[in-house]
Amino acid sequence: MSVTRDLIEADDSMPGVLLRQDPELAEILLAERRRQSTTLQLIAAENFTSPAVLAALGSPLANKYAEGYPGARHHGGCEIVDVAERLAVERAQDLFGAEHANVQSHSGSSAVLAAYAALLRPGDTVLALGLPYGGHLTHGSPANFSGRWFDFVGYGVDAETGLIDYDQVRTLARTHRPKAIVCGSIAYPRHLDHAFFRDVADEVGAYLIADAAHPIGLVAGGAAPSPVPYADIVCATTHKVLRGPRGGMILCGGALAERVDRAVFPFTQGGAQMHTIAAKAVAFGEAATPAYAAYAHQVIANARVLAAHLAAEGLVVTTGGTDTHLITADPAPLGVDGKAARGRLAAAGIVLDCCALPHGDARGLRLGTAALTTQGMGEREMRAVATLLAEVLRGGTDAAAARNGVRDLVTEFPPYPE
Numbered sequence: 001m002s003v004t005r006d007l008i009e010a011d012d013s014m015p016g017v018l019l020r021q022d023p024e025l026a027e028i029l030l031a032e033r034r035r036q037s038t039t040l041q042l043i044a045a046e047n048f049t050s051p052a053v054l055a056a057l058g059s060p061l062a063n064k065y066a067e068g069y070p071g072a073r074h075h076g077g078c079e080i081v082d083v084a085e086r087l088a089v090e091r092a093q094d095l096f097g098a099e100h101a102n103v104q105s106h107s108g109s110s111a112v113l114a115a116y117a118a119l120l121r122p123g124d125t126v127l128a129l130g131l132p133y134g135g136h137l138t139h140g141s142p143a144n145f146s147g148r149w150f151d152f153v154g155y156g157v158d159a160e161t162g163l164i165d166y167d168q169v170r171t172l173a174r175t176h177r178p179k180a181i182v183c184g185s186i187a188y189p190r191h192l193d194h195a196f197f198r199d200v201a202d203e204v205g206a207y208l209i210a211d212a213a214h215p216i217g218l219v220a221g222g223a224a225p226s227p228v229p230y231a232d233i234v235c236a237t238t239h240k241v242l243r244g245p246r247g248g249m250i251l252c253g254g255a256l257a258e259r260v261d262r263a264v265f266p267f268t269q270g271g272a273q274m275h276t277i278a279a280k281a282v283a284f285g286e287a288a289t290p291a292y293a294a295y296a297h298q299v300i301a302n303a304r305v306l307a308a309h310l311a312a313e314g315l316v317v318t319t320g321g322t323d324t325h326l327i328t329a330d331p332a333p334l335g336v337d338g339k340a341a342r343g344r345l346a347a348a349g350i351v352l353d354c355c356a357l358p359h360g361d362a363r364g365l366r367l368g369t370a371a372l373t374t375q376g377m378g379e380r381e382m383r384a385v386a387t388l389l390a391e392v393l394r395g396g397t398d399a400a401a402a403r404n405g406v407r408d409l410v411t412e413f414p415p416y417p418e
């Protein structure tokens with residue numbers, strides 16, 4: 001750890017109590033905060049929560065045991081946290097126009113597990129985007145409960161266009177008669193045709209589960225089409241574009257409310273994490289503001305500019321662009337594959353992920369604009385990021401020079417200015 005004790009002492013935002021009691025851990029927190037504020041966060045699933053969200057996370061609500069639901073808990077003393085959970089539920093329902101919201105899922109994966117538990121039995125057939133094309137681990141990976149307990153069939157994307165092969169979705173649904181169809185991805189940069197998925201699900205008598213972990217924040221800001229009117233169950237995370245605490249959420253109609261709630265607790269989880277639920281309420285409140293709607297639209301505007309400039313620099317952008325916060329691109333024309341590119345960029349202070357590409361075995365890069373946009377960066381900065389990234393990949397600049405470019409950007413746009 002390179003951070004010196006002097007620096008920690010000088011840092012008055014680090015809670016003094018942690019510094020005095022556990023300087024070893026305090027140093028780690030400070031180092032991570034520095035890392036986040038001195039490098040470019042292009043990981044598509046990440047964002048910077050507000051100080052208000054962090055305050056709720058670090059509150060004494062963390063002490064409270066609260067198994068069950070408001071008004072029906074297995075523990076005493078829940079009358080105040082009940083108010084917090086009701087508030088989070090009401091805000092989520094209002095924000096997304098959903099009849100029912102469950103805000104207890106500990107993560108996006110837990111929300112998907114609960115959705116399956118609510119609708120399926122082990123051995124049921126499920127149709128979902130295949131993992132090589134951007135399906136999540138919970139969409140049938142053999143390393144995940146989903147692949148072991150259910151019989152997953154994967155649809156794909158067109159190798160040329162990178163777009164979902166909707167004809168294949170219908171054909172596979174007719175052939176395999178799945179009990180549920182899952183739409184949603186970790187890497188698909190385009191809006192999904194929810195009406196199409198609903199139509200196919202109705203044709204074959206399947207449930208439709210939308211795993212909207214990535215775009216749900218864009219939906220909250222009115223910048224992307226909502227799956228809520230179409231899907232039987234919508235699973236989501238609260239920590240990606242939505243900019244809340246790390247956690248999950250489920251939305252559904254009134255008819256499935258009871259089954260979904262039972263599937264979360266007691267079937268797949270224990271006590272609710274009340275500090276996180278309070279922080280979700282804060283984030284839903286923030287997401288209902290005009291400022292957040294403007295943010296969500298700017299996230300997409302930034303992603304479009306970034307995608308266009310990456311393409312101009314020679315990267316092959318999957319689907320030719322993006323409708324969302326997310327871009328996937330093949331850096332091969334610059335003479336480097338995704339895996340090597342990620343390492344080279346990390347050394348330069350540009351942090352992003354690898355991802356699968358629609359064609360072939362080579363890995364590509366996955367980028368998102370949610371975090372940079374929270375920092376206040378706009379289209380001018382996206383052009384600068386694309387230029388810097390391409391220079392690093394071409395080997396036209398060394399890591400130290402690139403880090404200076406990164407520093408210039410993040411110094412002007414600190415994630416936590418106060």
Ligand SMILES: *Cc1c(COP(=O)(O)O)cnc(C)c1O
Nearest residue numbers: 107108109136185186211213214
């Ligand atoms: C992020 C994501 C998840 C999982 O969320 P975790 O909180 O990491 O469990 C599930 N599905 C999709 C499509 C995702 O993008």
